Amino acid sequence: EAQVTQNPRYLITVTGKKLTVTCSQNMNHEYMSWYRQDPGLGLRQIYYSMNVEVTDKGDVPEGYKVSRKEKRNFPLILESPSPNQTSLYFCATSGGVGYTFGSGTRLTVV
Amino acid sequence: GQQLNQSPQSMFIQEGEDVSMNCTSSSIFNTWLWYKQEPGEGPVLLIALYKAGELTSNGRLTAQFGITRKDSFLNISASIPSDVGIYFCAGIIISSGSARQLTFGSGTQLTVLP
Numbered sequence: 309e310a311q312v313t314q315n316p317r318y319l320i321t322v323t324g325k326k327l328t329v330t331c332s333q334n335m336n337h338e339y340m341s342w343y344r345q346d347p348g349l350g351l352r353q354i355y356y357s358m359n360v361e362v363t364d365k366g367d368v369p370e371g372y373k374v375s376r377k378e379k380r381n382f383p384l385i386l387e388s389p390s391p392n393q394t395s396l397y398f399c400a401t402s403g404g405v406g407y408t409f410g411s412g413t414r415l416t417v418v
Numbered sequence: 419g420q421q422l423n424q425s426p427q428s429m430f431i432q433e434g435e436d437v438s439m440n441c442t443s444s445s446i447f448n449t450w451l452w453y454k455q456e457p458g459e460g461p462v463l464l465i466a467l468y469k470a471g472e473l474t475s476n477g478r479l480t481a482q483f484g485i486t487r488k489d490s491f492l493n494i495s496a497s498i499p500s501d502v503g504i505y506f507c508a509g510i511i512i513s514s515g516s517a518r519q520l521t522f523g524s525g526t527q528l529t530v531l532p
Contacts, residue, residue: 312460341520343522348427348524349524350422350424350506350522350523350524350525351461351506351522352522353519353520353521356519398460398461400460402520405449405451405466405468405510406451406463406466407451407461407463407520408463409460409461409462410460411458411459411460412458412459412460
């Protein structure tokens with residue numbers, strides 16, 4: 309079954325404590341992306357990756373890092389989380405036009 | 419980045435009624451997509467539109483790619499309780515540099531009353 313797996317599903321952390329949200333896909337897709345979803349703002353792209361070792365900024369990259377060392381994984385890294393990064397995060401992958409999304413990670417930074 | 423204006427922001431309708439929502443932009447898109455998001459889940463693709471003027475159906479859902487390539491609408495006929503969720507439009511601009519960049523509207527929250 310085609311899957312995009314994010315972990316964790318829920319995370320509460322404190323300001324400044326580094327964290328990583330993992331994303332893994334089993335569809336051998338080259339394209340992967342991270343979005344954050346906030347009320348009234350829809351989904352905004354944070355970073356995307358066209359292939360292994362190829363990443364680029366989306367619309368809201370500040371405060372985030374990513375890496376793409378292998379095709380299946382695309383972790384999202386928050387080096388020093390702040391409360392304004394409290395949000396619902398989605399990883400997505402694409403092998404054509406449509407995107408397949410993970411189930412989301414709800415992050416709260418206190 | 420590009421912006422999509424999606425309306426309405428929310429809708430409360432009676433079961434059995436038809437629903438219409440739309441997205442507009444000042445930018446031209448190559449592809450329009452419509453997604454549905456249910457609570458606790460990621461968005462799921464409903465319909466994809468690839469050509470200006472294209473009208474596509476998926477069961478009770480019908481969507482159209484506007485002639486100007488700057489807008490799209492989604493209609494849901496004879497709504498049922500499981501239609502509840504957030505509906506997002508999304509547009510893709512395919513360029514040589516950034517390839518498949520997907521821009522989302524802000525969503526339409528649909529509530530279906532029994």
